[in-house]
Amino acid sequence: MHPTHRLSPGRKRRRRSHLALKGKHTVLCPNCGEVKLPHCACSNCGYVRPGLQLKLEDEEE
Numbered sequence: 535m536h537p538t539h540r541l542s543p544g545r546k547r548r549r550r551s552h553l554a555l556k557g558k559h560t561v562l563c564p565n566c567g568e569v570k571l572p573h574c575a576c577s578n579c580g581y582v583r584p585g586l587q588l589k590l591e592d593e594e595e
């Protein structure tokens with residue numbers, strides 16, 4: 535941008551007030567209740583969706 539169109543600090547801050555990143559979205563696993571990422575397998579039990587559950591190596595505990 536040309537210096538004649540330079541923004542004031544306040545205008546720059548008002549524009550950037552919308553640019554903050556939101557926190558990571560998570561859902562609760564319906565199988566075990568653990569927090570997991572949506573559309574991803576649960577790291578605790580391997581549950582993805584009804585009819586699809588991954589087998590975990592370390593299921594014991």
Ligand SMILES: [Zn+2]
Pocket residue numbers: 563564565566567568576577578579580581
């Ligand atoms: Zn789970």
